[in-house]
Amino acid sequence: MNFEVDYLALAPELVVVGTILLVLALDLVLPRPRKYWTATVAVAGTALALLPLAAMAIEGTTRSMFDGSFVVDQFALVLKGLFLIAGYVVFLMSHHYIESDRYYQGEYYLLLLASILGSLVMSSARDLIVLFVGIELTTGPLYMLAGWRKGDVKSNEASMKYFILGVLSTAILLYGMSLLFGLTGEVTFAGIAEATAGRAGEPLLTMAVLFMIVGFGFKVSAVPFHFWAPDTYEGAPTPVTAYLSVNSKAAGFVAMLLVLYLAVPDLSQVWAPALWVLAALSMTLGNLSAIRQNNIVRLLAYSSIAQAGFMMVPFAAAAVAGADLEEAFSATVIYMVIYAVMNLGAFAAVIAGARTTQSGEIPAWAGLGRADPRIGVLVLIFFFSLAGIPPLAGWFAKFVMFRSVIIAGGTATVVLAIIAALNAVVSYYYYARVVKTVWMDPATTDLQVQEPAGSLRLALGVAVVLTVLIGLYPAATTFVTEASKVLATGG
């Protein structure tokens, strides 16, 4: 056993832990009107944690600790960067939202930082126990954050539904893991992959993998395990919803991909059809339900369910066709990164727009484009990007997805591609409907334009620059592809 600690590899996590402790102490000593300092510290800490990441990315070596249970390779670095930057943007979105209401600021930032810490740990997990602790630390604080508006029945309901189903999914996931451990006697992904090689078809092993897929299915809110998502998204405070739909969903995806790809690649004939069905159902039901929504946050909730389906397509298609998983893996990761950027932007635009319209119902957004053209343009950019219209980032995500499906080939794959194409068309309808309401419908009430706060403007700025930049210059995401290949070769 090797218990040497590589402090640089752990530096991002250590910085976040330090920030958590600092926020906790500040929250204790600061008088109420000065509590906003906790937000400043949280934002600074998240930015600071990016420095060791950059140092390791420049160095370019893979660091491994604790007998390969905790690995920092290029892939982990990219994901940690994604989680930190997305967390940073959510902090910027939260700042004014949380301050303007009677929320508890210190605890809010503390819990969000704890969740970010969980996703950082999980990105490096190459072992079932580390993965489990990471994913639970990611979701645990979110049960509380979903119910942050304690006096609001909707918020209570959101957190209760999320909690019951979240813990249920954990129990199912763990049962699958415990069976997998019992059948292989290994907890590291590499060990499990070795032990399961050539054992496809064993009934208990099949059961273990299916249990884990159901558990992950809840975490990424894939149909038919999605029913908590729309209610939780609607009831939770909007910045928390943004975090749920980006960081928490991405964390679930990463965990699922790591386990399927690294631990049980030889059992792909078990999980590939399951993933295929999940992808097809998520796209179809997510999009069809989104059409009927009148609340903009619920619409984004169903849209994020559908997007999760699109994200699964490359991986499911390649696995079903028995093609090379490496290409599909990087396609799924690129889709995830682009989705994170544009979805954060969409939520930031919704927060900014809702301040002027005073409502989350889409008809009340009529005339927003005339009243406040800047917010109108941002809504247009992010919703069209989600729909996949060039030259915004979303088109490249869809392009990468379809390209990897074509590379995979095969009948089942083509069927999945057709379902995806039809769904992409359906999704234009409801994304465009929001834009049409904002720009073309006459205002029903006299809209009083509310200037977005400075931090929210910064969040919108970061998201819009990235969305347009990736759309015009997709080669900017090449490093994501390269990083995924480092994982693929087991580096």
Next chain:
Amino acid sequence: MVAPGWYMALAAALFLVGALGLLIRRNALVMFMCIELMLNAVNLTLVAAGRALNDINGQVAVFFILVVAAAEVVVGLAIIVSIFRLRSTASVDELSEMKG
């Protein structure tokens, strides 16, 4: 010594009881106990497997699961209390403000 298979079967039965209870019962506290039952079924599987394989990792995993489960109990009870303060009920059927 009892064969490990029996422990596994007991764990599977416990897991099933927990899952069924969660589906049938509508009191938040009882649903909560059912989830704990499921987590303990997981623990039993891990301990039995660890013993059978003579591998300490099974027991180590149980420690982590115990700690996480304890933390989740705290969160869950806090949520139930905050709901109870507003509505004086712990039934999940009453919680249906949002639909569609």
